Amino acid sequence: MPKPTFFRLADEKRQRxxxxxxxxxxxxxxxxxxxxxxxxxxxxxxxxFYQYFEDKTDIFFYLLDQTRMQTTSLYEQALRRHNGDLFAALDEFFNAAADVLIEGPDAEFYANVFLYMDFQSATHFSPSDAKPPHKKELLRTTLSLIDRDKLVVSSDEEVGMLFRQAMWIFMQSLGHYYHRLRNGEQISLAQLKARMATMLHWLQFGAGVQKEDLHD
Known part of the structure; x- marks a missing residue:
């Protein structure tokens, strides 16, 4: 993370x-x-430069932290807007985060992160019990804001399992998107969003045919 001298820089120099x-x-x-x-x-x-950061890894992870803070804010806003309805909030969050990553001003940076992701950057992005406490902000936000009456899961452990499944959908879909682009295939932002919405729907309602449907 940046050294204290970085935050004492004039805003224009820091932004440059x-x-x-x-x-x-x-x-x-x-x-x-x-x-x-x-x-x-x-x-x-x-x-x-070395008065502000230890090395290029230090500044790289600072940039990733800016993304983490932005996405955490988007997620919390979505949960509050939907009164704790987890799946409605996830749907909004997936779309808003995809807009930032795919079409935002730093889209090429995010493309390189995902196309050439190594272990360090992967663990920085994905939710994991092995991560330090400050990496679990999204899960903590989930546990504190969701309406559990809208879910069949109740314990914190079960909510955590569900949350990680949802985040896997998001990360896997982004990986699929960038992999196809890397192979020269065309895939639109709308197609990415449709894929995430379909998988989120499966997670919420199941992908199997219900017994009553078989008798219709």
Whole structure:
């Protein structure tokens, strides 16, 4: 994470550095990204960079944290707007987050994160019991805001299992989207959203034929 000196920078200089970092990580995968390019575009000396961040991993994960905070906010807003209805909130959240990732101003950065995701970046994005407490914000938000009367699950453990299944749908769908793009196939944002909506519907209502349907 940034050193205290980073937050003491003038806003214009801080934003210039972050913009340069986004541009570099959007241009190439993390492994080949260069601090030299970042400091050149930001117009700062190399020594100054190391006063703000330990290395390129440090600034890369700072950018990912900005995404985490943004998506956490989107999710909490959706839950509150739908009065704790988990599935209605997830549907809204999936669509809003997809808009940010696929068509937002930093779309190329997110594309590189997902196309060339390594273990570090993968664990930063996906929900896991192995993550430190601050990585569990979405789950904590879920547990505190959902209307459990709308679910057949009740315990925190069961809600956590359901939540992780829902987040798997989101992550798997994004992976599918970027994999197809990488292979030169065409897939639209609308198709991605339709895929997520279908899988979320299956999670909510099941994919099997109900007995009563067989007798219709």
């Amino acid at each position: 550095l972050i913009k340069a970092a986004y541009a570099e990580f959007a241009r190439v995968p993390f492994q080949t990204a260069s601090i030299s390019n970042i400091i050149r575009d930001a117009g700062i000396p190399r020594g100054s």
